[in-house]
Amino acid sequence: MTPGRSTDQDFEQFAASAMPGLLRFGHMLTGDPLRAEELVQQALVSTWARWRRIEHDQPHAYVRRAMVHTHTSWWRRSRHEVPMPAGYDRPAPEGTDLAERDRTVAALRLLPPRQRAVIVLRYYEDLSEADIAQVLGCSPGTVKSQASRALRTLRAALTPDLETTSP
């Protein structure tokens, strides 16, 4: 805790500074801006309740883990539906970079939440397997196997559009 500041003030400062990144992470997980906002709110409420225990120990990892767990729980109840993210609902012209991104986003929707989280943490946040394992609360071996399954699914979905040079 910062000297002279309350625990609540410290938490709110953390939440305000982390919010843009968390919303983006939530959008990547859920594909829906409103669900992303709800996911972030729920994760922050949970984080606030444990703030004293985690403020000096990776609060960013904790809140992301709470988001992944909550989203997984939602996904199981929603018959595995993942909406198309905002801005991706109108197809881009074929042959453009945007069209390739749209196809990739559509392929990402095929992944279950934890695999999607692994992909986002690896390819957007550039986290190592060990760091991803810390965020998700699992072993690096589990991260490796989740990533492998996710890439297999994505490769199968995108193969006609890719030069398959990645492992």
Add this chain to the structure above:
Amino acid sequence: MNLDDTLRDTLADDRWALPVPADTLSAVRRKRARRQRTRVGGAVLATAGMVTGGVLVATALPGSGSDPARSVIRPLSAPEAVGCAAPPAGVLPGSNPPYTVKSARDWFMSKAQSDAFFTNYNQPSPRPDARVPSPQPSGPGTDRLLSALEAAGVPGTETLDRDEADSGDRGSYVVKGALADGRQLNVYRQRLLFPMNTDGIGSDGSSRYVTVEQVPGTGCAALVFTGTPAIPGSTGFVSVVTPDGLGTAWNSATIPMAQLKAWAYAAAQWETTHPAG
């Protein structure tokens, strides 16, 4: 472009960015306040003697004053007594003279009984691995709890959140959140390691806010707490306890007590006729 590059390119797209709504932090504050209010019922239960993962809330002990700090007294020789494999009906571990639970009602005590019980009671400590990160993904504990809610006719349970290790306690389950109609419901399930002092729940040493009754058609007993002015913002709760000490507390700030009780009893009746496999 290979798959790695495609993924990096796609995830770097600005369309993923979302504007930060002006009221997000306010919404978090409101949700936190609501959660704190509705958890008062659960906290009262803990104060009355409900154990979380084998850790005793010190206020349940005679002469411990109002210090909310948790105290662990000594390790229990039978480590499986924590969590799902907690003590069955019979002699309670740590009780001296031996306290024998013969029926679900034996999990509830008056203050005098409770004082006598704790005079020579050695509280088990949690296993070293009893603490786990929370929330934990859905599992058999919350699956079972949710099935009981659905069988009881609780509507819109698909919107509730689940945690297989409430507050990081293995063997402590919770299903909570807003139902589809927006009403908040929290259902906590834990093993009791010792009986509740029902007189302590009202915070004034009396049992006037508490009734203990038999749940029809089951071997369960229920404690119904209506809330007390002594605890500002406290909400009522219904805690159903099986003969072997599995406690399920139903709590809500917005659902009438009669409805809460009807659901709690119906869930207990369903679980009685549909034992866990």
